[in-house]
Amino acid sequence: MGCGFIGGAHSRALRALHRAGQADAPVVAVCDVDGERAQEFARANPGALATTDAGAAMDEAEAVWICTPTATHRALLEEALGRGLAVYCEKPLATNLADAAAMAQAVMDAGVPHQVGLVLRASSVLQEVARLVGPAGALGRTMTAILRDDQFFPIQGHYGSTWRADVSVAGGGTLLEHSVHDLDLLCWLLGPVDAVMARTANFAGHPGVEDLAVATLSHVSGAASSLVSVWHEIMSRPSTRRLEVFCERGYVWLDDEQAGPVHVERGDGADVIETTGEEDRFLARLGIPTAWRGPLRLYLAADGDFLASVASGRPPRPGFDDALVAHELADAAYRSAATGGQPAAIALS
Numbered sequence: 001m002g003c004g005f006i007g008g009a010h011s012r013a014l015r016a017l018h019r020a021g022q023a024d025a026p027v028v029a030v031c032d033v034d035g036e037r038a039q040e041f042a043r044a045n046p047g048a049l050a051t052t053d054a055g056a057a058m059d060e061a062e063a064v065w066i067c068t069p070t071a072t073h074r075a076l077l078e079e080a081l082g083r084g085l086a087v088y089c090e091k092p093l094a095t096n097l098a099d100a101a102a103m104a105q106a107v108m109d110a111g112v113p114h115q116v117g118l119v120l121r122a123s124s125v126l127q128e129v130a131r132l133v134g135p136a137g138a139l140g141r142t143m144t145a146i147l148r149d150d151q152f153f154p155i156q157g158h159y160g161s162t163w164r165a166d167v168s169v170a171g172g173g174t175l176l177e178h179s180v181h182d183l184d185l186l187c188w189l190l191g192p193v194d195a196v197m198a199r200t201a202n203f204a205g206h207p208g209v210e211d212l213a214v215a216t217l218s219h220v221s222g223a224a225s226s227l228v229s230v231w232h233e234i235m236s237r238p239s240t241r242r243l244e245v246f247c248e249r250g251y252v253w254l255d256d257e258q259a260g261p262v263h264v265e266r267g268d269g270a271d272v273i274e275t276t277g278e279e280d281r282f283l284a285r286l287g288i289p290t291a292w293r294g295p296l297r298l299y300l301a302a303d304g305d306f307l308a309s310v311a312s313g314r315p316p317r318p319g320f321d322d323a324l325v326a327h328e329l330a331d332a333a334y335r336s337a338a339t340g341g342q343p344a345a346i347a348l349s
């Protein structure tokens with residue numbers, strides 16, 4: 001559902017997995033409100049039905065990828081659940097917390113396999129960081145993380161659409177639309193959060209669409225983390241993250257969350273850890289063009305994992321419940337920003 005930027009990434013990933021014999025999951029239907037876009041995707045997936053009718057596409061399928069602008073996710077999810085399909089829904093789930101909570105409840109009630117597009121979880125680079133800073137790690141307790149996430153305002157360049165400047169479709173700006181990934185990551189690495197303090201600002205001037213968010217997260221463990229999320233006009237910086245994590249006895253950092261490497265500094269030495277060798281060989285074997293290899297890496301891993309989970313009956317991860325936690329953090333950050341940065345509590349379930 002949705003033959004745009006991220007639908008293209010999933011379509012390429014699914015085709016590659018199918019051709020490589022890694023998943024018995026051909027793309028059988030493609031749907032877009034723009035019929036020409038659907039036709040174009042169908043040409044890339046021979047035999048697939050091209051349609052503007054969501055129900056007709058879903059009638060062909062056993063699993064659906066919802067890759068449309070955020071405000072449309074809930075209605076498409078409801079169509080999918082009515083048919084009992086397994087669902088992969090792009091992040092953010094919805095434009096607001098109430099819809100995200102209703103969607104998380106709906107997938108639970110329907111009992112279908114569900115996964116959300118928080119693809120940083122599929123990064124072998126960040127999985128290595130999680131291993132290093134996790135409770136069993138040799139670096140001691142994790143004290144703090146500093147995450148800077150910057151990209152050019154995503155209504156230009158390789159983005160072929162402008163809905164991210166419209167709050168009624170996107171629900172917010174860089175914090176919800178992009179850094180919902182980062183909120184999920186900080187929770188994953190440092191554990192549950194009980195309060196958020198945040199400031200937001202709007203330089204580009206699209207109403208309700210902040211292009212700067214600075215947040216401090218208070219973790220239950222006693223750690224605190226900070227996030228700087230910015231949409232700028234530097235066209236040479238399409239999307240970049242720098243992560244630094246300090247543990248009691250070690251410093252872990254990276255400048256590229258997709259390709260790595262992971263740098264580790266201890267009191268008695270330093271390591272540079274490469275995690276992507278096997279992925280690179282797989283991408284090369286599949287004949288994926290070099291330009292697509294970086295961005296495709298995470299989608300291949302996430303889609304392959306979703307399909308393997310569905311096939312084996314194991315619950316896919318991250319699920320809508322994981323996404324709901326990130327939505328709660330985004331909501332708290334907006335509530336804090338609305339009060340000029342006062343702490344906003346998270347109700348821990």
Ligand SMILES: NC(=O)c1ccc[n+]([C@@H]2O[C@H](COP(=O)([O-])OP(=O)(O)OC[C@H]3O[C@@H](n4cnc5c(N)ncnc54)[C@H](O)[C@@H]3O)[C@@H](O)[C@H]2O)c1
Nearest residue numbers: 002003004005006032033067068069070072090091117161
């Ligand atoms: N996980 C990630 O890393 C990631 C990256 C980019 C985008 N996203 C998310 O993916 C979603 C789509 O983003 P995008 O950049 O691909 O947008 P896009 O504008 O490039 O593509 C969206 C497509 O959906 C179509 N569409 C709109 N409403 C529809 C409907 N009701 N039914 C069928 N088709 C419809 C549009 O015509 C368009 O072709 C958003 O929620 C976005 O936040 C996630």
